[in-house]
Amino acid sequence: MAGKWDLLISDYRSGMSLPTVAGRYGISTSAARYHVKKAGALRSRADAVRLAASQGKHGSGLRGRKRSFSTEHRAAISAHRKAWGEANAAGLSIKPNGYVEYTRGPHKGRAVHVVSMEQRIGRRLNPDEIVHHIDGDRANNHDNNLALMTRSAHTRLHRREQKLAKGAK
16 A cells, blocks of 8 residues: 555655545545645645646636737727726715715716715815715715815814713713
């Protein structure tokens, strides 16, 4: 039986993977791993991944390899992605903090309530101005729910609301 394990370890050292060696000798992968490890021949995970990638067995076979595209091909990819975006992207996203943000167009990356208020007043907000959601719902961006306030007035309002909520308990 020792000869069988010597052949198994030899195949593994020659570049075969544990599952391949196990299948060849009709044993489980864990048994093959046990005997390879016992012989001191077990590769590290990083070495095994590199070996698999070099043999084209990892992912698409292109992982970790630089690809180059012609100018025409890059333009075609860009055009198709843009067409896909026009057909499928909503243009709005609800962020983890609850605010709605534009994801497309000239206001990309800006909060909807801020842009809405700026359009209403006809100018950009000053650094000391805040748009307050009257009902507290950050996703409710209707004009009748938005109030323009200074930062200090906004802070005072929320402190007063906190005191009232604390007293109601």
